[in-house]
Amino acid sequence: MRLGADRVRVRVPATSANLGPGFDALGLALALYDDIEVRAVASPGVRVEVEGEGAGQVPDSEEHLVVRAVRLALDHVGAPQSGLHLVCRNRIPHGRGLGSSAAAVVAGLAAARGLIGEPEALSDDVLLELATQVEGHPDNAAPAILGGATVAWLRADGVGAAPLVVHEDLAPVAIVPPTHLSTKAARGVLPATVPHADAAFQAGRAALLVEALGRRPDLLLDATADRLHQEYRRRVMPHSLALVDALRAAGVAAVVSGAGPTVLALARRLVDGAGTDADAAITAAFGGVMAGWQVLPLAVDTQGVRVNGADRPIG
Numbered sequence: 008m009r010l011g012a013d014r015v016r017v018r019v020p021a022t023s024a025n026l027g028p029g030f031d032a033l034g035l036a037l038a039l040y041d042d043i044e045v046r047a048v049a050s051p052g053v054r055v056e057v058e059g060e061g062a063g064q065v066p067d068s069e070e071h072l073v074v075r076a077v078r079l080a081l082d083h084v085g086a087p088q089s090g091l092h093l094v095c096r097n098r099i100p101h102g103r104g105l106g107s108s109a110a111a112v113v114a115g116l117a118a119a120r121g122l123i124g125e126p127e128a129l130s131d132d133v134l135l136e137l138a139t140q141v142e143g144h145p146d147n148a149a150p151a152i153l154g155g156a157t158v159a160w161l162r163a164d165g166v167g168a169a170p171l172v173v174h175e176d177l178a179p180v181a182i183v184p185p186t187h188l189s190t191k192a193a194r195g196v197l198p199a200t201v202p203h204a205d206a207a208f209q210a211g212r213a214a215l216l217v218e219a220l221g222r223r224p225d226l227l228l229d230a231t232a233d234r235l236h237q238e239y240r241r242r243v244m245p246h247s248l249a250l251v252d253a254l255r256a257a258g259v260a261a262v263v264s265g266a267g268p269t270v271l272a273l274a275r276r277l278v279d280g281a282g283t284d285a286d287a288a289i290t291a292a293f294g295g296v297m298a299g300w301q302v303l304p305l306a307v308d309t310q311g312v313r314v315n316g317a318d319r320p321i322g
Contacts, residue, residue, distance in 0.1 A: 008084045008085045008086040008123055008124065008128065009086065009087070009123070009124045010047060010086060010087060010122050010123060010124065011122065011123055011124030011125075011126075012047075012121060012122050013046060013047045013048075013122070014044070014046045014047070015044070015045050015118050015122050015314060015315060016042070016043070016044050016121075016314075016315050017042070017043045017044075017045070017114045017117050017118050017121065017312060017313065017314055017315075018040050018041070018042050018043075018312070019040065019041050019043070019110045019111075019113050019117070019151055019311075019312045019313075020036040020037055020038065020039065020040055020110070020150070020151060020154070020308040020310075020311065020312070021036070021037045021039040021040070021099040021105040021106050021107070021110060021181075021305075021308075022034050022035065022036050022037060022105065022106030022109060022110070022147045022150045022151050022265075023035045023037060023104070023105060023106065023179070023181070023264040023265055023269075023271045024104075024106065024146035024147045024264075024265040024266075025233075025236070025262065025263070025264075025265060026216060026220075026231060026262055026271070026273070027216065027230070027231035027232060027233040027237075027260075027262040028209050028212035028213040028230070028231065028232065028233045028234075028235065029146075029158070029213045029216055030209070030233075030235050030236050031144045031146050032146055032158055032159060032160060032213070033146065033156065033157070033158055033213070033216065033217075034106075034146045034147055034149055034150040034156070034157050034159065035150055035155070035156045035173075035179065035307065036150035036151060036153075036154045036155055036156075036157075036307065036308035036309070036311060037105070037179060037181065037305040037306075037308055038305050038306040038307065038308045039098055039099055039105070039181075039303065039305055040098055040099070040308075041060075041095065041096065041097045041098060041099050041107075041110050041111070042095075042096040043093065043094070043095050043096075043114045043115075043118060044093070044094040045073070045077060045092070045093055045115075045118040045121075045122070046091065046092040046093075047089040047090070048089060048090040048091065048092050049089070049090065050090045051090050052090055053067075053068060053069055053074050053090065053091045053092070053093070054067075054091070054092045054093070055067040055068070055071050055073075055074065055093045055095070056093065056094045056095065057095045057097060058094075058095065058096045058097065059095075059097040059098055060097035060098060060099060060100055060101050060107065061095075061097050061101050061107075062097075064101070065101075071093065071111075072108060072111035072112055072115065072141075073093055073095065073111050073112075073114055073115040073118070074093065074115065075112075075115065075141070076111070076112045076113075076114070076115025076116045076118075076119070076137070076138075076141065077091060077115040077116075077118050077119045077122075079115075079116070079137055079140070079141070080115065080116045080119030080120070080129055080134075080137060081119050081122075081123070083129075083137060084119075084123060084125075084128045084129060086119070086123050100183055100269070101187065102187030102188060102189060103183055103184070103187065103188075103264075103267075103268065103269045104188070104193075104263065104264040104265035104266050104267045104268060104269040105181065105183070105264060105265065105269055106147040106150075106151060106265060108142065108190075109138065109142055109147035109148045109151050110147075110151055112138050112141045112142060112148065113134065113138055113148055113151040113152055113312050114312065116129065116134045116137055116138060117129075117134065117152075117312045117314050118314070120134070120314060121314040121315055126314075131152050131153065134148075134152050134312075135148055135149060135152055135159070135166050135168055136165055136166050138151075138152070139161070139166045144161075145159035145160070145161070145166050145168060146159055146265075147265065149168035150308075150311065151311060151312060152168075152311050153168065153170055153311045154170075154308050154309045154310045154311030155170050155171065155173050155307060155308070155309050155311075156170070156171040156172075156173045156220055156221075156307070157169065157170055157171060158171060158217070171217055171220060171221060172220070172221030172222070173220055173221060173307050173309075174220065174221055174222065174223075174224045176224050176275045176276050177220065177224060177273060177274075177275065177276075177307060178275060178276040178283045178304065178306070179271060179272065179273060179274065179304075179305050179306075179307065180272040180274050180283060180285055180286075180289065180302060180303065180304050180305065181264060181269055181270075181271055181302075181303040181305055182250065182269065182270040182271070182272065182289065182300060182302050182303075183269045183300065183301045183302075183303060184246060184247060184269065184270075184300050185300065186246075186268060187268075188243060188244060188266065188267055188268045189266075190265075190266040192243055193240055193243060193244070193266035193267055194266065196239050196240055196242065196243055197236055197239050197240075198239060201235060205234040205235065206235075208232075208234050209233070209234055209235045212229070212230055212231070212232050212233070215229065215230040216230040216231060218230070219231075220273075224273075224275050227260035227273050227275075228255065228258060228259070228260045230260070231260045231261075231262050231273060233262065236263075237251065237262070237263050240263065240266075240267060243267075244263070244267045244268040246268070247267050247268040247269070247270050248263070250270050250292055251263060251270055253288075254270070254272060254285065254288050254292060257288035257291070257292075258288070259272050259274065259284075259285045259288045259289075260272065260274070261273075261285075272285040272289065274286075282304075283304065289302060
């Protein structure tokens, strides 16, 4: 496999996983993007420039996630390695449960697709397999690659993902705290087993969520109820769970986004187009004192990762 280009531009969306009951399975792509430019250069080694989120904090070496993903994908197709120059313009918050690590991995894999002479060798299915090798689970990678809402699963011979219908009225709102929380810390408080009744409850609500996302957004409050992970995480993100409680009490389908601590409101667009049905409840929950929290109304991204501005990558 040869390199067919020496420069590629990639845009990759933020994602929110779980969406309440869909633990490690459901995900949603959001219209908040990292833009990455990757150049293959003759000189050895790597040069990484980062603007925005993660600047001065993420590695600027071979350990950078985008670099690691580019290397992994090139090795997978037998393409030659080269020196790399990365420019990363990051808008996805780090350590907040909005899929920043999955975005970096998917961006690197997609960049490799744009660099090689036969991009079809890195199809969406291959990208998902490789991303899952790095991430350990496909719930963020799937919507980052495919866009929209997805359900993803592990199987004996690899990884599967399928797109889900998203109702046109869905208007997600990410409520981002000033604090970080690692996925490792958030997973570390989860129990090894849960009661059978909670598992049965979770299965029913996850199934209902698919219907609510696609055809019945009026069911989103019931459909996003969770007994598998959020309550166990209260001690490591008490303010986020208090906000979830307050919003749900006001009738808003609020959940912890991924491993948190961002809260995602699966709101509905108002008929007159002026905001969402969650706006008043969010304002009331904070009482005018935001204390560093940011409220980000975000559209659903429907395209997933783009390479060199293409509307859709190779399927």
